[in-house]
Amino acid sequence: MKLMVTGGAGFIGSAVVRLAVARGHDVVNVDALTYAACLENVAMVADSPLYTFEQADIRDAAAMNRVLSAHRPDAIMHLAAESHVDRSIDGPLAFVDTNLRGTATLLEAARRFWVEQGRPETFRFHHVSTDEVFGSLGETGRFSEESPYAPNSPYAASKAGADHLVRAWHETYDLPVVLSNCSNNYGPFHFPEKLIPVVILKALAGETIPVYGTGSNVRDWLYVEDHAEALMTVLQKGRVGRSYAIGGEAEARNIDLVETLCRILDRKRPKTRSYADQISFVTDRPGHDQRYAIDPTRIREELGWRPSLSLQEGLERTVDWYLVNEDWWRALQSRDGIGDRLGILP
Numbered sequence: 001m002k003l004m005v006t007g008g009a010g011f012i013g014s015a016v017v018r019l020a021v022a023r024g025h026d027v028v029n030v031d032a033l034t035y036a037a038c039l040e041n042v043a044m045v046a047d048s049p050l051y052t053f054e055q056a057d058i059r060d061a062a063a064m065n066r067v068l069s070a071h072r073p074d075a076i077m078h079l080a081a082e083s084h085v086d087r088s089i090d091g092p093l094a095f096v097d098t099n100l101r102g103t104a105t106l107l108e109a110a111r112r113f114w115v116e117q118g119r120p121e122t123f124r125f126h127h128v129s130t131d132e133v134f135g136s137l138g139e140t141g142r143f144s145e146e147s148p149y150a151p152n153s154p155y156a157a158s159k160a161g162a163d164h165l166v167r168a169w170h171e172t173y174d175l176p177v178v179l180s181n182c183s184n185n186y187g188p189f190h191f192p193e194k195l196i197p198v199v200i201l202k203a204l205a206g207e208t209i210p211v212y213g214t215g216s217n218v219r220d221w222l223y224v225e226d227h228a229e230a231l232m233t234v235l236q237k238g239r240v241g242r243s244y245a246i247g248g249e250a251e252a253r254n255i256d257l258v259e260t261l262c263r264i265l266d267r268k269r270p271k272t273r274s275y276a277d278q279i280s281f282v283t284d285r286p287g288h289d290q291r292y293a294i295d296p297t298r299i300r301e302e303l304g305w306r307p308s309l310s311l312q313e314g315l316e317r318t319v320d321w322y323l324v325n326e327d328w329w330r331a332l333q334s335r336d337g338i339g340d341r342l343g344i345l346p
């Protein structure tokens with residue numbers, strides 16, 4: 001199959017690119033190379049005859065039309081987005097522009113290409129989204145495909161709007177789409193502004209490890225390579241027009257997650273005092289969702305996917321990866337905003 005992956009130089013997109021090439025698919029990686037991109041993430045496939053890179057912006061209609069005509073993919077996996085909630089609090093319009101206008105522009109290019117090809121039924125537009133579109137849970141319950149949309153952050157709202165656009169292009173134009181809404185990912189190549197890499201890198205640097213609020217917020221964590229596997233499954237086996245909730249069934253309070261990471265580091269990179277001594281509670285994120293959890297019954301029973309790693313196994317692997325890939329994260333630490341506290345209202 002020939003796949004066009006948008007955002008393939010980012011964290012999850014690069015895992016999809018690596019997996020798809022390893023499976024023998026042709027891949028064209030379309031990425032604008034924003035601050036969050038890193039071509040090192042796909043270095044291991046860069047010389048493969050199956051792999052091509054196109055630096056292009058999903059908001060650029062002419063560029064999207066050109067890339068589609070040149071590469072003629074069988075499917076588009078759309079991951080390009082502004083993805084950091086704290087940055088969306090500081091600058092929401094960039095999220096509206098990329099995640100909404102960019103997705104609409106890409107949908108129009110995809111529709112035009114699909115019509116020119118004679119509307120093949122096998123074509124797929126796979127929109128990759130987040131569980132954050134469903135808002136926040138209380139102590140019980142889990143999100144499913146039937147959960148009402150109730151996004152709270154500008155990031156979540158822009159992703160929710162993009163989900164609605166994708167549905168509309170299916171209902172109105174018959175474009176063969178599938179959607180997926182996944183919980184928090186973690187693992188290798190996670191950009192150093194997100195919680196898990198922040199904890200590991202602050203710990204190793206001997207700096208304060210910031211935990212927002214009281215650390216009681218709960219997230220459901222999924223190892224990024226398990227997500228990539230789930231995305232390929234949804235693409236190849238998912239029913240057109242349907243969405244799939246994806247999660248690791250691995251809920252953890254932020255403070256428990258951070259303490260687990262500190263214990264793993266205590267074992268793997270021991271020093272005189274525990275890394276947990278560096279933990280400090282800091283001002284909470286405005287509108288911080290209390291809890292996310294996913295009921296993955298549909299993808300498990302209909303498509304046969306389940307995560308391969310427990311949270312503990314995934315965290316051990318992730319810490320190992322950061323310990324041996326210092327060159328990768330050191331090179332990113334000079335990027336704009338890395339290491340700074342973002343998303344606090346004045």
Ligand SMILES: NC(=O)c1ccc[n+]([C@@H]2O[C@H](COP(=O)([O-])OP(=O)(O)OC[C@H]3O[C@@H](n4cnc5c(N)ncnc54)[C@H](O)[C@@H]3O)[C@@H](O)[C@H]2O)c1
Pocket residue numbers: 006007008009010011012013030031032033034035036037038056057058059078079080081082083084098102128129130131159181182183184185186191
């Ligand atoms: N990280 C998570 O935990 C998580 C969970 C569920 C869903 N998602 C979704 O998965 C997708 C990927 O997330 P991620 O964490 O890998 O993000 P990321 O920020 O690591 O990567 C995003 C990539 O998109 C590219 N990009 C941004 N704007 C672009 C534009 N206008 N045109 C072309 N490329 C552009 C960036 O250069 C970057 O390489 C996003 O759509 C996100 O909403 C993420």
